[in-house]
Amino acid sequence: MSKMNCRILIVDDQEDILTAGRIFLKQHFSHVRTEINPQKLPDLLLKEPYDVILLDMNYTAGATSSREGLELLQKILEVDPQAVVVMMTAYGDIDLAVQALKLGAMDFVVKPWHNEKLLATMISACKLKESTNEVQNLRSKQQQLSQVLNQAGVELIGNSPAMQRVYQTLEKVAATDANVLILGENGTGKEVAARLLHRLSLRAKEVFIPVDLGAVTETLFESELFGHVKGAFTDAKEDRAGRFEVASGGTLFLDEIGNLSLPLQAKLLTALQSRQVTPVGSNRPRPVNIRLVSATNMPLYEMVKQGRFRQDLLYRINTVEIQLPPLRERKEDIQPLAEHFLASFSKKYQKPNLKLDKQVLQKLMGYSWPGNIRELEHTMERAVIMSEPGKLLPSDVYLAEPSAGASVSLDVEPTLGNVEKTLVQQALLKHNGNITHASKELGITRTALYRRIEKHGL
Known part of the structure; x- marks a missing residue:
């Protein structure tokens, strides 16, 4: 019979109880340790983790109030608020059981115990600890993932x-x-x-x-x-x-x-x-x-x-x-934004040493940016893609600024090339130069749209 992977600590001031508990539980669980001195309990918990603690409620000779056990329970939960503790006592007092549960105990067993009852209680306690650990791990992963996504x-x-x-x-x-x-x-x-x-x-x-x-x-x-x-x-x-x-x-x-x-x-x-x-x-x-x-x-x-x-x-x-x-009302921010996007896309497309020179910056500063920061981002991405290694030219920067009420006319020779050019222009104007939205409307990929922009000199 395979043993359940669970670390159990039994704390009692009677050696025979510790021996009986260790011999029985060792048959079913991977690790069982006993401790006769309850004062060592806080140090034990700091040195080694336990999944379940089986804790006696009375330690002073002749004691029946269970006050010591309840105090120990509180100390355990101060050290580890997620600790799973099962209380045991020779006095099957329901009020004490309720009091222990209210303080944070998982369950309560009466000595002398029935082996089947003790085993069922300890299995449940180990499964509870396993579930608690899974929840904590999931919460930790979720927090880490949230931090990454939020960055x-x-x-x-x-x-x-x-x-x-x-x-x-x-x-x-x-x-x-x-x-x-x-x-x-x-x-x-x-x-x-x-x-x-x-x-x-x-x-x-x-x-x-x-x-x-x-x-x-x-x-x-x-x-x-x-x-x-x-x-x-x-x-x-x-x-x-x-x-x-x-x-x-x-x-x-x-x-x-x-x-x-x-x-x-x-x-x-x-x-x-x-x-x-x-x-x-x-x-x-x-x-x-x-x-x-x-x-x-x-x-x-x-x-x-x-x-x-x-x-x-x-x-x-x-x-x-x-x-x-809008970006047109804070033009002093165009340069740091453009440099930020330039650095990002230079790394993405493996084109190092691209710099925002004076002529390129003047072209960017002279534009009204109807699509705001999103348009500037797409503009810088296209410019990096179209640039030669190590050199960013004004001609690499495409700006699609329509005049008020502007539209693209189809009054040209209806060749396939002219129709394609016109459709590309219309999509770019409609979406304020947003490559992603324009490519979606045209039903082509961003890369295919970039090729057509270059092909028609747009």
Whole structure:
């Protein structure tokens, strides 16, 4: 019979009890140690870890109050709050058992014990310790993973006065659980600011869960955010936690919140007010503990006047409001941002020694950046790809700036090349130079789009 991998410590002032316990339990568990002197217990726990401690409640000759055992139990839990302790005594007093359990004991056995009862209790205790260790390991891994993920894209770059105001607000609000609304045009770094806020907060070791509400359909909204139970609808083959539950303890980031319809706004408001969610197909609400950060590029205050956004929801999500300035209003930040992206993409594409010379910088500074930081990032990535080794030229920097109301005309000879050039131009103009979005619209890869830009001299 294989032994269960479990380290057990038996503490009792009677040698015969220790011997009997060791001989019996050694048949079933990998490691069994005994200790007759209870005063050595704290030092033993510091020197060597044990999965389960079988602890006597009386040590002074003639003692029946179990006070010593309860005091030892408290000392054990001070050294190791996760310790699994089973108490034993010759006096089967229910009140003492309840008192020990309230103090943190896992279970209670009476001497002289029945071997089957003792074995079942110790197996349960070992399994409990194993589960506790697994939970701790998972929590540790989750915290480490969260830290790694939260490091990605949490750097707001720039020292302009406008950005200094943003930093000051983030620092003030980070230590609170206040709901934050981040406003700004597309590409200004709203999610980056939200991640930085989370990293600076008291919830930094917990998860940051982003949700793009613009991509969540009306029919899937409740399932995505609040979860569902098995059988709630055709494809619900198992219970699934929603984003609110997954984010509980951490930060929930609702991006593009201005895209929600009024009915969905009402459902979101109910969840935020009650601090609980009810999964689809269930009638039991579940409490959630989140820090809410929302973002949008839409004019919410105008939308409230027009009846397109609930005023009570706006009040709920914007305890503190942060306005991210567009890049054209903080041009002094273009150079450090460009240098940051240049260094990153030079490493990615293995093109060292690329530098941002005066001519390239002048070209970047003269552009209005309608796509903001995101457009600058894509521009620098393309420039690095198109550059020759060790040299970044102004011609490597593609800027697609349309004039007001500009459009691309098809009034040219309808050759295949002209049509392709026109479609590429239209996609780039529509998405403010965003290569990722333009390539998705055209149905081609980013690399294929870069080739066509180069081919047509765009």
